Amino acid sequence: MRAGTVIRLCRDKSRSRIAAGQRRLSWPGGLARRKMEVVMATPESMPDGAPTAVVVIDTEGTVIGWTPAAEELLGYRAAEILNRSGALLLTPERAAAWDARYGDQEHWSGFAEARHRDGTRILVHVEGDRLVTPGEQPGWLVAVTPATAGPTGRACSWVEPLIRRTPVAMAIWDRDLRCVWLNAAAEGLRTVFPHYELGRSLTEPLPGSRTEAAQEAMRTVLTSGVPQLDREARWTSVDLHEDRTLSTSLFRLDGVDGRPLGVCSVAIDISHSRSRDRLALLREASVRIGSTLDVRKTAQELADLAVPALADYVTVDLAESVLPDTAPLQRLAATELRIPAFRRAGVASIHEGIPESLWSLGQVVFVPPSSPFTEVLLSGHSHFEPVMNTSAGTWLDQDPERAEVINDTGMHSLVVVPLKARGDILGVAVFVRHDNPEPFTRDDLILAEELGTRAALSLDNARQYTRERTAALALQRDLLPRNLTGGGAVDVVSHYLPSGVHDGVGGDWYDAIPLRDGRVALVIGDVTGHGINAAATMGRLRTAVRTLAYLGLPPDELLANLDDLVVRLAEEDAGPDGFPDAEGATCVYAAYDPGTRHCSMAVAGHPPPAIVAPTGEVSFLRPPSGAPIGLGLGSFQSVDLELAEGSLIVLYTDGLIETREADIEAGIDRLGAALARAAPHPLAKICTTVIRAMVGDTGSEDDIALLVARTR
Template sequence: MTPGSDDPLDVGHWAGLVADENGTILRSTLAAEALLSRSASELHGGRVQDLLAVPESWPTVLEQSGGPVWAGRAVLAPHLGGEVEFRVLPLAGGESAGQAREFLVFAAPQTLVMQWRQGHAFMRELFLQDRIGLAVFDNELRLVRTNTHLLPYLGVPDELYGARLGDFLQEADAQVLDTCLRNVLATGTPLVGFDVKVHTRVEPGAGRIMSVSAFRLQGANEHVIGVTATFTDVTDQRLSRHRLDLLHRATTVLSTTLAAAESARDLANVLVPEFSDVAVIDVAEAVFSGDEPTPEHYSSHTLRRTAAAGAAPGALLAGEVVDMDTGGTLSDRMWSHSEDDSVGPDDALGHMHGMSAWLRARGALIGRIRVGRSCDRPPFTGDDLDLLAEIASRAALVVDNARRYTRERNAAVGLQRSLLPSSTTDTATVHTASVYLPTDTATGVSGDWFDVIPLSSARVALVVGDVVGRGLRATVTMARLRTAVRTLADLDLEPDELLAHLDDLVSELASDTKDAETSLGSFGATCLYMTYDPVTRQCLAASAGHPPPALVAPDGSAVHVDLNPGPPLGVGGLPFESVTFEAADHSVLALCTDGLIARGHADVDEGMAALRHALSPALAPGRPLEEVGPEVVGELVPGPLADDVTLLLATVHGVSAQDHASWTLAADPSVVSEARAHVLGQLSLWGLDELAFTTELVASELITNAIRYAGGTIGLRLIRTSSLICEVSDASNTQPRMRRAHDTEEGGRGLFLIAQLTDRWGSRYTRSGKTIWTEQELPPSR
């Protein structure tokens, strides 16, 4: 026979022999010659048993015979082939004619017979099984054979022979399948696992999802005789996979942010339209302020409509507050059409199949999710409700985490923001505006800091500092240093002395944390501290490793102050040096951190030059400082921050000559009356007679104390700014101390009276001694 033929026992390919009853070969077919590798003349006259591997087994072979047709197996000689299966049919007519009986013997290799039998059994069982629909179509896509499970739906006829798919499926579905099958017929390319939703004409409904595979059938000579297709109902599997995919997408969007409103919007957009036509998410009002939400067993709850998707414009108002009475019992549920008593007639969920699930976390009601489908889609099932409940459970944890994050962040930002002054400040002689850009945008604060500190006698201190590092540790260190600077500034120390004390503090902080494996560098910092005296127009500045301030004159020219900066704070062992320079009225002082001038510049000098060039045109006459700062920073730092950036701008204007007066007095009791006369005359000239009695008494007490305890030349000065300032200076370094005098004592009450009569008082050391000062509020203008 021909190897590989479709049917090894096909009549056209029989290996046939005609033999008599003694086994003598009388005739043979061409297939027999091919199988036995002998010609017909070689076979003629031979015996069948001689073709066997063991001729002596011939009786055993004959014993397999039985009935009108003998069938069995035999093993041919090795040079003739292997094991074969044979059939023997007696030929009629020989015996009646007085001739020997003749028999037709045909055979085929046993392996091919087994393959044919296996294929036949496979096809039979395939058509008998009822788990996969199986259909054979002819070239015109008419059904010629099916099993009983082709499409187990209403509307599929029992007898399908000769039917077309369009006879029982909806036209659109039949056309999709016909197109796929015709392509298989035309190209021979198999179709594997193609999903299509099918609906019968009798029961359209939601339809079923079928996975279709098909391959072309070819007969002899590769003649196309049809196409075979399998139909597997994968509706439940696809729905399950779809639900898992939806749950995965919902979990993904919920994990991208800790903002409750954004999470709700993202989730609503995932649910629509894949899962529902409309989705509404309400979140407990307390979530947005970080407060504790109402426990779930309470009856009354306040929710805010946070997100809606798929609703008609205006049907659902975002931000609308909804007061609910749950009766203290929360349960997820489904409803049909407008049965839900929690929706009004104008609600987009009315007249829909709908479901709702509560957002609950840690025993509190966080919110709820409601979804709805139009009547064109199948209603929700119990599996859908379970899916929504699972999504709601995950969403509740995310929203509650967002609430807790909001609470903690509000507390942290509030605390950290309190560590910095207002972005703008106003004193009688200085107006400031600042720009503060931390790299840590989550908290809004990092290691940079600035400050504007009012000092005595209308003076002002300007401070800018930069702590090494970022994050919470840098913020804590910054807070410590800023507090220390304010404390030292209250002592009216000069800049170089103040930085020396601050350097000692940083060294102590580093020493205290060595056991915590914190290096000295973790507490390193730079600082620029300067004071402005509006009476003298003098600025006094010192730097601890910090860039110098820029001074922009009223004419727009800008220079950097020539400072001799000391080492950064925490290095220790080296002195700091103060520099004095004059700032004309309406000049602008610019103090910054290196994050502003170091970006994009290999040399700090280049960065300072760029700052000067940016300041000059930006400080147009009359332009508010609040506009200048952002413009300058935006020009110098146009992209993402590599370091914290701080810029402090201060416009200064001094006290006019008409608003201050000073006198030098000898240390003699007789000058007290002279001093009172000076005070009264000057206050009368300023129209401040209402303050004459108090100021005269204050001046008398302070000058008397200076004469009694200090000696030497005494200075008296009055300054009129937003308050009336009275100063008495002497050469003593003794700190004045207020005490409560006993009833029997004649003195000791002077400073106590001064404290009672004035709004503020204090003292400061100078290079030549000390100055005691007082402040009184000016009377309202008439």
């Protein structure tokens, strides 16, 4: 090669064409005895101020050419490196591996770790081309480009512009898990993943970012070389305060000698992908729909969930059988153009005031006989109309009010889904789009049907619960005394409050039984369990207590006989396996004699009765408490006390004092304070005042029975 020779490497179309940009190349005097200026080409995509470092190495691995860019990148001046081994620039044992692997090739490229003069490692991309030196000796022209993107370096492939502009976030991490290169998409995710920053290591702790799992995954890839694909992780954006989900794949970057140099991460933001949004909506439906056993609330939950995630406007209309407490639809007048088919149970819209709805919650919904709603109700199959046909000659001709709303609001896409459970069609859910210009798709139909199925099961459960609760409550009220009287011994009032949660009606009961000798028996009890069975058991126990009370038995003997009776009845009603069904109850039985002002009382596993003196002082009587009724352990003891005229005897069930947050003793203390405040009020107001003070407006988790008697 003569002085001034221009080295122009022209490759095929798959390689970058080295063209513009001149660099001065230093040769050792041992080869040409002088320095030669060689115009070195750099990639066309290379920006100003970011030259490629060019090194010439002979077949022995000796550096025989050096550019200022190489000095800038690696720190060695030409005089310090020329005629010396290239091993200074690399890990020593790797130079031989390069020659063994690429010695017979005209061109090669790959990643490597270069060593700076100060000892630090630099992840670089190297590209080698065979050449002949001025002394007609073979050698290699090696272009070295740092992998990091910065003022003096850049990524080095001809596909680099494409990679930098791809919407997929890409980054390269060295063996210390330090970010050495990233594209624009990764920089855009820095608010989500702040470690997307040049020079920042994953091991560096940052507020609100935990990278332990990412570190472990990268180290595993570095060690094994096995890629990890589609690793989902949720991160919180520090500026928008919203969760973002990234799907990240990791694969190892190997050097030209085959050894691992780092990890490349490829991340896609899948926070708002359609499939993921649908799965998230179904997951939310399993939590939000059917949160209570209330039919109307369940219907409204479906409407609220689907707007705006699936539709702009949603209605849930239910058949009369699902709403048993409403007037029969059959009594409403029908015409040839419309029939009463549903009642509106749920409605939601993206517009305030819901201008699309012709009927409010609870109102009867009329439909034309030829409408899609009637068709779905009769066939049990969904109606799918991605582009609504509002032209003349359709069912809308029979429903001008709906036609007007459709035209005014711009409704253009419709899905009607049957709400079907256990073979019964409970109603229909209607999904409409107007502001959203996209028509419903088949995937939207499947999603709407899935939401409808889940809602229908919850509606059916609520319907069954409502029916059973209504029947149990009716039975409970029929079995409780309607005209409670304390005879001439006491003035008595009572209050029963069914539970607002769980199974609703339980087996709480109370009674006041005037006896022949002028005394009065006061009873309160609580049967285990809820529902119709508990109410029926309560009725049997109340009848048995009345029968035993008329025999004039003292409280302890009465409870012992009641216990024995319940055990015998359970044995007679034993199931097929021969074991009796457990029927347990707690009970307080008190007998008051107004002539002597003596009160005798016995307790079977029940909370202690309260006594309020005329002065307002509250005390809780704690006689020896026997086991609950029905266990067959019938050992009970009575306690006698004398009451002043005007004293209050307060009997109650555990629903009044028990809560999830506090134990029974804390509830008893609260009850004592409530009784002290309520005692001056008239007897009729004491019950409501005490219950309001104990449970407020939220209701109780269990039934509450309260019996208050004032001695005469």
